[in-house]
Structure formats: C-alpha cells, structure tokens
Amino acid sequence: MKRKHKRLTFVAVGVGLLSLAAALFLSAIGDSVAFFHSPSDLANHGDLGDRRIRVGGLVEDGSVQRGQGAEVRFRVTDLAQSVPVVYVGILPDLFREGQGVVAQGRLRDGVFVADEVLARHDETYMPPEVAESLKQAGTWQHMEAAGAASMPADGY
Amino acid sequence: MFAPSGQVARMSRFANPNRFLRWSDRLVPWLATVTGVLFAVGLYWALVASPPDYQQGESVRIMYVHVPAAWMALFCYTAMAGAAAVGLIWKHPLADLIAKATAPIGAAFTLLALVTGALWGKPMWGTWWVWDARLTSVLVLFFLYLGYIALNSAFDEPGRGARASAILALVGLVNVPIIKFSVDWWYTLHQPASVIRLEGPAIHASMLWPLLLMAAAFTSYYFWVLAVRVRGEIMAHKIRALRLRQAYG
Numbered sequence: 001m002k003r004k005h006k007r008l009t010f011v012a013v014g015v016g017l018l019s020l021a022a023a024l025f026l027s028a029i030g031d032s033v034a035f036f037h038s039p040s041d042l043a044n045h046g047d048l049g050d051r052r053i054r055v056g057g058l059v060e061d062g063s064v065q066r067g068q069g070a071e072v073r074f075r076v077t078d079l080a081q082s083v084p085v086v087y088v089g090i091l092p093d094l095f096r097e098g099q100g101v102v103a104q105g106r107l108r109d110g111v112f113v114a115d116e117v118l119a120r121h122d123e124t125y126m127p128p129e130v131a132e133s134l135k136q137a138g139t140w141q142h143m144e145a146a147g148a149a150s151m152p153a154d155g156y
Numbered sequence: 157m158f159a160p161s162g163q164v165a166r167m168s169r170f171a172n173p174n175r176f177l178r179w180s181d182r183l184v185p186w187l188a189t190v191t192g193v194l195f196a197v198g199l200y201w202a203l204v205a206s207p208p209d210y211q212q213g214e215s216v217r218i219m220y221v222h223v224p225a226a227w228m229a230l231f232c233y234t235a236m237a238g239a240a241a242v243g244l245i246w247k248h249p250l251a252d253l254i255a256k257a258t259a260p261i262g263a264a265f266t267l268l269a270l271v272t273g274a275l276w277g278k279p280m281w282g283t284w285w286v287w288d289a290r291l292t293s294v295l296v297l298f299f300l301y302l303g304y305i306a307l308n309s310a311f312d313e314p315g316r317g318a319r320a321s322a323i324l325a326l327v328g329l330v331n332v333p334i335i336k337f338s339v340d341w342w343y344t345l346h347q348p349a350s351v352i353r354l355e356g357p358a359i360h361a362s363m364l365w366p367l368l369l370m371a372a373a374f375t376s377y378y379f380w381v382l383a384v385r386v387r388g389e390i391m392a393h394k395i396r397a398l399r400l401r402q403a404y405g
Contacts, residue, residue, distance in 0.1 A: 004245055004246055004247070007244060007245045008245045011241055011244060011245055011326065014326065015326055015329065018326075018327060018330055019330055022330040022334070026334070026341070031342075033289050033341075033342045034289075034342045034343040035286065035287075035288035035289065035342070035343050035344050035345050036343050036345075037343070038343070056343060091282075092279075092280070092281060092282030093279060093280070093282075094211060094212070094280050094281070094282075095282075099211070100347075102345055117282070118281045118282045118283055118286070118345060119280060119281050119282055120281065120345055120347065121211060121212065121280060121281075121347055122347055122348075122358075123347045123348045123349060123350040123353075123358045123359075124350070124358045124359070125209050125212075125216060125219070125350060125358070125359040125360060125363050126209070126210055126359070126360035126363070127207030127208065127209070127210065127360060127362055127363070128207070128208065128209075128210040129207070130210070130360055130362075131210035132210075
C-alpha cells in the first residue's frame with residue numbers, strides 16, 4: 001500500500017469512527033439536550049417537586065387573561081395536553097395566541113408559575129398582505145397547525 | 157512541508173501554486189466586481205424593497221444578513237475541512253493554503269451569525285442568548301475555527317501546523333450535521349429551517365429571492381477574499397523560501 005493510500009484509509013476510518021462515536025453519544029444524551037418540555041412530557045412525568053424547568057408549546061387560543069397589574073394567565077398546549085401558566089412581567093413582542101412560547105418556572109399545584117416567558121416563532125415568513133389574503137380565501141392553515149408542525153414530534 | 161533548507165530547489169512543488177497565481181490574478185477583479193454588484197442589489201432589495209413579515213414586522217430584515225452568514229459559517233467549515241483532508245492525504249500544498257485562508261473568513265461569518273442572531277433574538281424571543289442546542293453548537297463551531305487558527309500557527313515549521321490543525325478540522329466536522337439538524341432532533345428555542353427542508357421553502361417568494369441574492373453575495377465575497385488570501389499565503393511562502401536560500405546558499 002502506498003503511503004498516500006495509507007493516509008487516506010487512516011482519515012476515512014478516523015472520520016467514520018468519530019461519526020459513530022458522535023451518533024452514539026447523541027442518542028445517549030437524547031432528551032436532556034431539549035431546551036424545554038412539552039405539556040405532554042409534564043403530564044407523563046408525575047411529581048417534579050420544586051425543580052425549575054421550561055415548558056414550551058403554543059399559547060392556546062382564547063386562553064390569555066390579563067390579571068391585576070402585570071399578571072397574565074394563559075395555557076400552553078401541544079394540542080394533546082395543556083398546562084395553565086401564570087406570569088407576572090413584561091411579555092415579548094411576539095407573544096400572542098396561537099404562537100410558540102417557552103416559559104421557565106416551577107409547577108405548583110398543577111399551575112406553572114413562570115418567572116421568564118420567551119416567544120418562539122415558527123419557520124413561516126410572508127408579507128402581511130399575503131397572510132390576509134390567505135385568511136380571506138379560506139386557505140389559511142390555522143396557526144396552531146403550522147406552529148405544531150414546527151415542533152419535533154417526540155423530542156428527537 | 158514548504159522548503160526546509162534541503163528542498164528549496166524543488167520548485168516543482170510550486171508548479172500548481174504558480175498556476176494559481178496566474179489565473180487568480182485575472183479572477184480577483186471579477187470576483188470583487190460581482191461581489192459589489194450582488195451586495196448593492198441584494199442589500200437594497202432586502203432592506204428597502206422587500207415586504208415586512210406578518211408576525212415580525214421590519215425586524216425580519218435581520219434575516220437577510222443572519223441566515224447567509226450562518227450558511228457560510230457551515231459552508232466555510234466544510235470547505236476548510238475538505239481542503240485540510242486533501243492536504244493531509246495527498247500533500248497538496250495549495251489545499252493546505254486554502255484551508256488556512258478559509259479559517260478566518262469562516263470565523264468572521266460565524267461571529268456575524270452569532271451577533272446578528274443575538275440582536276434578532278432580543279426583540280423577537282425576548283432574550284439575547286439561550287443555551288439551546290442550535291445556539292450552543294454554533295458557538296462550538298466558532299471555537300473550532302479559533303482552535304484551528306491557533307493550532308495552525310503554533311508551529312515554527314508551517315507543514316507541522318497544517319497537519320495538526322487538519323486533524324482538528326476533521327474531528328470538528330461532526331459538529332456540522334449537528335448544527336444543521338439540532339432544530340429537528342431536539343426542542344430548541346431557535347425555529348426549524350425555512351429554506352432547506354423536505355417540504356420546500358416556508359418563506360414567501362418576495363422574501364426568498366432577496367435572501368438567495370444575499371446568499372450569492374456572501375458566497376462571492378468568500379471566494380474573492382479566499383483568492384486574495386491564498387495569493388498572500390503563496391507569496392509569503394515564496395519569500396520564506398528565498399530567505400532560506402539566501403541564508404543556506
């Protein structure tokens with residue numbers, strides 16, 4: 001075997017083994033890389049105690065209620081399960097019903113008490129006139145459908 | 157690899173770099189012109205003529221810089237690792253120079269993507285930075301570029317630096333698919349891909365075209381600066397070889 005063939009084999013085998021190691025590593029850490037949990041994860045998980053976690057999904061349509069001062073109550077849904085959230089503070093500009101949201105806080109008696117709320121937008125971009133005409137033509141896919149499609153199905 | 161004292165006379169090794177010097181001399185002004193025109197038209201279309209977004213309003217214009225910068229960050233890394241592999245396996249001197257010259261350009265694109273991403277994240281998400289899989293893996297990419305640059309220049313003899321840093325570049329290559337698919341594999345705050353996805357682009361044509369034009373401008377800019385930098389590297393090596401010849405006769 002010529003020396004350059006040896007080097008080629010060395011590099012090919014090296015990159016192959018490294019990719020395999022990376023794939024095994026990634027599948028092993030799996031869900032722990034997730035930035036947030038879905039309401040379904042929360043429902044299946046049982047007692048979380050006083051752990052600070054993030055829950056993400058879509059702001060359920062018609063669920064936003066303004067309380068006293070800067071208090072806001074809304075539900076976060078993944079279209080299978082939903083969880084009520086209470087938050088006191090300033091919401092990001094993109095926060096609205098039907099749009100993605102990630103809340104950080106603690107679950108207390110079935111209510112998620114958030115200390116930080118971040119907006120999460122989906123991958124759709126279009127001019128306002130196009131969105132308007134889609135709605136008028138009745139071909140508008142409801143935001144929840146579009147938003148839910150932008151979320152990984154099971155966290156992988 | 158370049159001209160240790162005994163090998164100075166073997167100028168045949170520079171045959172290819174010499175040919176590169178000849179044709180890149182003609183190419184550089186063309187690349188500069190194309191880059192200038194693409195940026196002029198692309199920036200006007202993206203920042204003035206394209207519509208605002210139905211959700212994000214005018215803030216969406218950050219996308220026209222952020223997305224091409226992020227694409228080029230990945231493209232440059234792949235090109236750098238590919239060139240480094242060619243240099244490592246076939247000992248092609250020009251490949252080592254292309255890898256070395258690509259690193260700072262790629263690092264700059266990565267930094268641009270990180271900074272514009274933070275500026276976009278604050279008004280849209282409500283935060284400059286989060287440690288989600290996409291943002292973290294791109295930060296790792298930036299450190300890989302810096303590590304490559306440092307390792308490449310850490311040796312007195314350039315050939316050894318090229319070998320050591322080529323191995324680092326190839327090891328870091330596993331990060332590229334992780335960045336691309338991080339938004340599909342895990343829940344991230346960053347949204348999934350809008351353009352390069354199986355279902356076709358989820359971005360309206362009036363915004364997709366200026367985005368693609370900006371991507372072409374960024375690509376042209378990369379090849380322009382790459383040609384200039386590789387020419388500089390070749391000349392630096394020629395000067396080094398001449399000095400060695402003067403010193404050792």
